[in-house]
Amino acid sequence: MDLEKLKLIISKHDVISFDVFDTLIKRNLGSNKDVFRLLEYKVNKLLGTSKKIYDSRIAAEANARKRCTYREVNIDEIYENFDDSYIESEKNLIKKMELELELLVCTANQELQEIYNYCVSIEKPILIISDMYFSASDINKILEKNDYLHHKIVYSSCDERITKWEQGLLFKKVLEKERLLPSQVLHIGNDKNADFKKAKMQGLSAFLIDEGELFPTYYDEEGLFSQEIFTYNWINRFINNNMPIKENDIFKIGYEVFGPLLLGFTKWLAQQVEQKKLKKVFFFSRDGYILKKAFSLYCPNIDSKYFYISRKSVIRPILQYDKSFDDMVKHYKSWDKSFTLEYVLDRFCITIDDVVLDKFKLARQDRFNIDTLKIDQRVESLFDFIKEQIFSDSKAQAILIQSYFYQEQFYGNVGIIDMGAGCSIEFALKYYLKQENLDVNPFYFYLHSAIEENTTRNIFFDSGNKTKQYKVLLRFCYMFLEIFLTAPHGSVKGYQVIDNKVEPILADFEYIGGGKVDEKYYIQELQRGALSFFKSSMNQFIDEDISTNIALQNFKNFAITPTLEDIKIWKDYRVILDELRPLILSSKASSFEDSINSIKNSPWLSGAIIEKTKNRYLMKLIFKFYYLFKKYK
Known part of the structure; x- marks a missing residue:
């Protein structure tokens, strides 16, 4: 949308009017009627029923429009025509919850909010004109919740009993009430008929906005179960509507790709900690850095610590x-x-x-x-x-690590959060605790692991042979999890005493410049984007089950079928193996064999394949066939 062009048009008019839904306001759902699907889910969950509220709500509105003499009906009339099998108190509860859900899922259109605020800044009077079954009062609550605070008045078709859609009669009435000439007013909206043609029919100037894409870059529901698609669509509409449009590309990848993963894992972790009634949880460095930030926001009342420890710092004391x-x-x-x-x-x-x-x-x-x-x-x-x-x-290190444990109150029943993978730190810690006979009863919570779950080991997603799809996924793009979970400090080598306090000895941070890209900046922006999504979305999805599939879907789509622009951004990022190595290796010669070797040895295998072939669809097929091969091997 050309905002500067629109601002110029606005400057030439005395009064500006706006449509509401899909103009000033967007819903974080796949379609407008998905509000009723969400309503059905929420009401049935609250009442412990399985009623078809979605169908009843649509039928009630249709019946209300048939029976009422007015052109537009209101929400009260809709619920007066609701299924008679519901008692009055149930109808009132459902109506109340519908309004609450609209407040929950409605969010400001970022571009139109900029236009609205521009109108305020140049002191243009603002009118709100909406064809809607919600009253002006209800619409105003939605607008105010989304920081639209400076309009003069809201006109709703259900209050005035006429619409924009039919002959633009609502526009005509607004002009009469406000004592305005049509030429004074510019109307801005998304509906080609109601907001553009009918506004012009009544003599107003009109600007038709482009609604843009419904879903963000890495949206693709393929592979999800049918019961997961609604929540996945909801999350992605939320991303599309709320991701800050002026941020950089790395931040946006963090927001869209790693944000849902962070949300899904944190919600799962909170449930696990509650079930096991743990009072203390420790996020192991370095993988726990960003996970700790999210958990502290989500569960502020649970004692959680960032715990400086590593495989090396635990293995070192047991070498004796x-x-x-x-x-x-x-x-x-x-x-x-x-x-x-x-x-x-x-x-x-x-x-x-x-x-x-x-x-x-x-x-x-x-x-x-x-x-x-x-x-x-x-x-x-x-x-x-x-x-x-x-x-x-x-x-010497055995004495120091034991002192660190007591200093940080790492004893009794404790929750341990780490990436997991091969569980090296778990096995080393278990061996150390046994040798030293320490009173520590650990419960492990891993983002992923190839080692099976047991009574003390819980895994968000299984990357072993039990769940082939995740094992295959990480074969192509494992290093992106490492990148996302990297803390801004070096690994823990051991411990030392400084001013009577045990402190970690940290290795130098691996990323101190010298590469083609600034890896430290990439990590910072990726995590900032993910945390931005987490903060803005955690209340939106407070009651929702974010399955592992849903949480990983955008990550899978980004990592397996990246765009050429993604590859350009990330190819030179160096990952930590036995040395710093770029995600995609360059061919040293032009031979076919050399090209194949550079692909095979690239840490980001799928990115390397697409860079060579320029074909995302081919990579998608390779991934599918490789998964089937591993599944039935």
Whole structure:
């Protein structure tokens, strides 16, 4: 919409009138009648019934229009014609809830709010003219709730008993009541007949607005169950209507893609914590950083802490109990396909001179995989040589981490929130608690994990063999979860005492510049966007069940079938493997084999495929066939 053009037209008129629904106000639902579907769900949930209120509401309005002598009916007359099987108190309750739901799902049209405020700023009188079964008083409540506060008066067709739609008679009446000439007034609305043609029929100037897209960029309901589609549509209409239009692209991806995931996980987590009657929950660094922010907003009365801990900081204290290098290696459940000796030394917090490495015919950049690492005699000899140093450090860290636990009141029944994945930290912590005989009874709540649930392990979505669709999804785009959950600080290496307080020793933050994009800024904006959605939507969906499928749907659509613009934005973002590596690798040569290798080795596999093929539909087919192959393999 050309807002500057509209502002110029406004400046040439004395009075500006606005339509309401789909003009100043948008509904966060797939269609206008979805209000009645939502009404049915809410009423039946409240009363414990299964009545077909949607059908009854539509029939009641049709009957009211047949029986009433006026051109337009009001909400009271509609409910007077409601299904006779409902008693009066039930009809009144349903009517009251309909008005409440309209207040809930109605939101300001951002572009038209700018126009409305422009009219206020240049002191143009504003009239509101609506064809609607709600009274002017009810319409005004909706407008005021959405910060439309400076209009002179609201005219509703149900109060005046005439409409804009038929011959523009409501316009004519407004002109008479306000003592205005048609040429003085510009009417702005979305309906080609009522707001444009009929306004012009009565001599007014008229501006027809473009309603735009109903749904945002990453909307696609394919793959959802039928009972999930209504809520998914509601969420995406909310996104389309409420996402700040002047924000940057990364913020918008955070809002639309990661916001629903954050909302779904937080609602699930709140239910889990309530069911287990936990009084303390600890969000493990670094994955818990943004999750903690959302949970604190959603459950302000539950004691929650951001807890500085990592696989490394828990594994370090238990190395003293290991009998071999192989035992040490097993503490880490996941290893990259290929890594350097420097990477191994860092994992075990070993500081060693090159002179010592040279003694064992090793260099920091020597490469291994997990199998070759375990059988390399040089590495085993090195670790045998420095094991007393490792054990001494391990014992010191065991004392410090135990002090940190008591300092932060990490004892008794505690909830632990983490990404999960291979559960390395869980297994290491369990081993440590057993060795030290500490009074900690942990319940784990993971965003996802490939390890099955049990009495103390709860998972929002299973990324193991049990649920193939999520395992396949993460095969193509796992690193985006890592990116989203990255905290703005380095990993916890261990603990130290500063001013009689145990503090974490943090590694340097990985993103300190030097790349083609500013990764730290990307993380900040992605999280800011997701948190913006969370804050604005959590009351909208307070009673709704946000299933895992719904929460992940936009993430799946973005990560599996990104646009070429998405790829341009994200391809050079570097992710943390054994080294910083861009999400999409560039081919070093023009050969077909080299292109295939660059795709296979790219952390963002689906993005790499689309960059090469320029075909999102092809990538969608690849994903489907790969899923079917894994499902029936």
